[in-house]
Amino acid sequence: MIEQKTRKLNDDTRVAISMAAPALTGLFLFVVLPFALALVLSFTNLRLGSPLPIQFWGFEQYRRIWLDPSFRQALLNNALFALVVVPIQTTLALGLALLLNRPLKGMAVFRTLFFMPVVFPMALVSVIWTIIYAPGADGMMNAFLKFMTLGFWQPRDFLHDPALALPALMLLSIWQGVGFQMVIVLAGLQSIPISLYEAARVDGSDRWNQFRYITLPQLRNTLIFVVLVTTILSFRLFDSVRIMTNGGPGDATTTVMNEAIKAAFDQQKMAKGSAITVTFFLIVLVITLLQRLLVQEERTIE
């Protein structure tokens, strides 16, 4: 009797559901439903505008995209992109955060400046960098490199050169994204208690040892987070590719997302696009699980 009464008093389920409902509705409409549809479509041969009836194809789409050289190149590009961008961007972000984590006058100005590229829309950034990468000796990047190499640099057409197109996109991404990682690392830095540094100083450690034995271990979880988010973002690379190179020259800069959009909307192969999307989802899922595994390990140790 008493048991029942307390349960009633503490029962917040209805309120909880009503509170969560708006968010859950959105999540269902715009995430769960489309994904379920994509999953279903990926097992068919749906092609927009095709007069043929829709058929169940099983794993045929997956087999086809796996054999598609463009898709393989896209996967390779993404992996390469992540492999180069993630370490460089994370290291740069850490370095910037360390520089900006000092009580200096005007520090807020510098923090804002470094964070600014993050706020710009990617489309705008892409257009501007297309101009920066303009071919010919008058192109900004070409002129800059010529100046830096004392005139030895021969003008190149970055975005149409199979060897330079992907590195050009990498550079843009590093510049554009580093501010975001920097802010996260900065927050991590500021949550390290000052007394740990004071203890380390009294215990006889110089700046390098403080960094190695206090800063880095204390930033461990922050850095894991940054690395994984950057990796996921690397696999989602799309805007700059679409605007600046459209995957070219050849397949030199194509990405998984670019392939999915190309299949679904340029070629109207909805089923193929869906299959690529589902594959992409699985990749992101694996990365996320990896993150949870790494962070959880840390939790059990402490």
Place this chain on the structure above:
Amino acid sequence: MATIKFQHVFKVYPNGYTALKDLSLEIEDGEFLVFVGPSGCGKSTALRLLAGLEEISAGKLMIGDRIVNDNTPQQRNVAMVFQNYALYPHMSVRQNLEFPLRMMQLPKHQRQARIQEAAERLGLVDLLDRKPKQLSGGQRQRVAMGRAIVRDPAVFLMDEPLSNLDAKMRSQIRTDITMLQRRMGTTTVYVTHDQVEAMTMGDRVAVMRAGELQQVAPPQDLYDHPANIFVASFMGSPAMNLFRTRLQKLESGTFMINMGDRPLIVNSSTVNRYQNLEHYYDQPLLAGLRPEAFFLPDANTPVDQCVQVEVISLEALGHELLIYAKAPATLTIEDNQAVSITNNRDDPDEQMSSVLIARVPSSRNIHPDTRLSLGVDTSKLYFFAVDGKAIE
């Protein structure tokens, strides 16, 4: 092993705040010196200057025969125990103890031996592989101590190391630290706001107030001969009762002071203790009585050795009773305002009716809101000039 010398040391912050004013103090080799005072008195600043965590604005600071003004903490060979212990959370107890040794670049077998020795000394052997998060407050405190002793430094610095512990643990670790320090013989500077820690732990105690050193002396001397009313009221709990009064020499040769409207005959031995007291005859001065100078009078107690008070409230502690009473002519001393109060009000006849605290053996016959006669042991009377300084 080292002596420590503060020579006219100042600490002024960029915003103009002076945390330490002209501190001069010598600490002997192997001495346990306690800095005590209310918060903001500069005691922690003195310690941080000594550790090298903050720079000295003016003056000279010496450890041993070396001037350390411009030395970084790692050049000073001091070890510090922090208030929140500042254990490295990502390292095990063993790694925490090993850290300073690793920074000294000792070879591995020496590190192991020293860790083992320190761990045994502090009872940490079973905890070596735990992380700080898995330890209780008292255990963390011991690890912090271990990290300090493991390197065998010239000086131990302790910044309120017991303030995060519960009362029982505190008194136990208090004894542990004192014993450890005696055995190791390392010069130790200890900062606390707790006068019980200061009284029980230090060879000498330095009382600080608003960045200025008030008095340095062995604990009992501080208690018996406070240099001013601040030290008098800070050391001892409950604090000393202070009264504005005049000392009069009667024609019969006896001395008396006014306690409100009634005279109190003063024991002549008390008067004789003070060489310069005659300059103050019939002059305004401050009289101090510790709570234990009061007693419950019996039939033989002369009326002129008693004061009449009105009981406000009681605190029965079992073995003793604290009486809070409304007293005539009392001057309460608040930590930081002590001297300024006396400076501002020079009229000794002003009657400040405030609270008097007496400590007597427990009794069931005393009740709040009644009038009470309290005996005064005038041999325990202290005299101060109106500026707050003790009369010689």
